[in-house]
Amino acid sequence: MLSSPHAQHAAPRSPIRGPALPIGVAVTAIxxxxxxxxxxxxxxxxxASMPEPVAVVQVPTVKVGATIAADPCAEPSVLESLASGDDxxxxxxxxxxxxxxxxxxxxxxxxxxxxxxxxxxxxxxxxRPLDPIEFEPASLDSVPLQMTTLSGLVRxxxxxxxxxxxxxxxxxxxxxxxxxxxxxxxxxxxxTYDSHVRAEGQEGADxxxxxxxxxxxxxGLALDVVACGGGCGGLDDFGATAQSDWVAAHAWEYGFIxxxxxxxxxxxxxxxxxxxxxYVGVDxxxxxxxxxxxxxxxxxxxxxxxxxxx
Numbered sequence: 157m158l159s160s161p162h163a164q165h166a167a168p169r170s171p172i173r174g175p176a177l178p179i180g181v182a183v184t185a186i187x188x189x190x191x192x193x194x195x196x197x198x199x200x201x202x203x204a205s206m207p208e209p210v211a212v213v214q215v216p217t218v219k220v221g222a223t224i225a226a227d228p229c230a231e232p233s234v235l236e237s238l239a240s241g242d243d244x245x246x247x248x249x250x251x252x253x254x255x256x257x258x259x260x261x262x263x264x265x266x267x268x269x270x271x272x273x274x275x276x277x278x279x280x281x282x283x284r285p286l287d288p289i290e291f292e293p294a295s296l297d298s299v300p301l302q303m304t305t306l307s308g309l310v311r312x313x314x315x316x317x318x319x320x321x322x323x324x325x326x327x328x329x330x331x332x333x334x335x336x337x338x339x340x341x342x343x344x345x346x347x348t349y350d351s352h353v354r355a356e357g358q359e360g361a362d363x364x365x366x367x368x369x370x371x372x373x374x375x376g377l378a379l380d381v382v383a384c385g386g387g388c389g390g391l392d393d394f395g396a397t398a399q400s401d402w403v404a405a406h407a408w409e410y411g412f413i414x415x416x417x418x419x420x421x422x423x424x425x426x427x428x429x430x431x432x433x434x435y436v437g438v439d440x441x442x443x444x445x446x447x448x449x450x451x452x453x454x455x456x457x458x459x460x461x462x463x464x465x466x
Contacts, residue, residue: 228259229267238267243276244437253443261457270456273375276437279452280372281461282362282425289369290342293376301381302334304388310338311376314435318379321403321410330398334384336391336431340373363427367464372415377435394431404430408445411438413452420451425462 228234228250237245250256250265259265260277270279273291280286297312300319310318322333340348345368352361365371372378382388383397394400404414412435418428434452436444449455 247439253439257443282464283461285369299335299338304336307337310379317410325402330402332384333399334382334388336380336382338379339376345371380431391431400430408441411435411441413444417450423451423453423460
């Protein structure tokens with residue numbers, strides 16, 4: 157403990173007894189005491205130095221930055237959902253679509269592969285071919301809309317969602333939505349792309365048709381929609397219709413995004429296709445819409461893919 161800067165009072169001592177001094181010596185001693193007492197006080201004596209104050213150690217302030225969340229992939233519920241193929245439950249395990257996106261972009265989701273063609277979050281583009289290249293979806297069902305081609309299959313969850321979307325559009329009074337193309341196999345995409353090359357040349361084909369193994373249609377998650385009345389129009393007619401406006405505003409509510417918007421052409425390398433819908437599930441679609449995104453590449457922090465690498 158530090159001593160007080162004020163003088164401490166000593167405890168009284170008992171008087172010391174000893175032999176009596178001779179009278180002469182005693183008188184002399186008494187005289188000396190009187191001399192000392194009458195002498196002027198020497199004020200030049202330095203006062204006792206005060207103790208140096210103890211330096212206070214300053215503890216540095218630690219600025220806490222953004223909290224790094226624990227790996228969501230370590231959560232048993234997330235691992236169970238992934239193992240069972242329940243993509244919606246997996247996204248819910250991350251805390252919703254926006255948290256899922258943020259974790260993927262931050263590299264904090266090692267169990268999520270954007271290359272897995274069986275998942276809602278797969279990203280297929282000109283630099284990201286399907287793996288395996290001839291991938292086939294496990295479960296396909298009929299599109300519950302009026303079709304204008306024989307490619308009338310999509311994944312079962314997509315079929316349910318597009319049926320609900322078309323019913324809502326009709327109930328809102330904008331008209332009937334039909335479909336032109338759903339799932340296309342690798343072999344069908346070969347013939348589809350080749351027909352575009354013959355008609356438009358390779359550069360023209362690459363602006364509007366994916367090369368085999370690079371098409372979202374092969375995942376079963378994409379379909380092209382058309383506007384129907386007395387009959388159904390073609391793809392190029394869709395953009396000027398009430399159905400197209402309604403789809404652009406509401407498709408996300410049913411788990412779809414318009415994959416190829418005009419503003420996204422420098423990123424995707426495709427001309428605008430207001431008819432090409434890609435199913436990503438309601439959670440991802442809601443986060444995509446709320447964030448004002450226009451391409452999946454930007455949504456997941458991937459580089460632009462305006463052209464093929466070969």
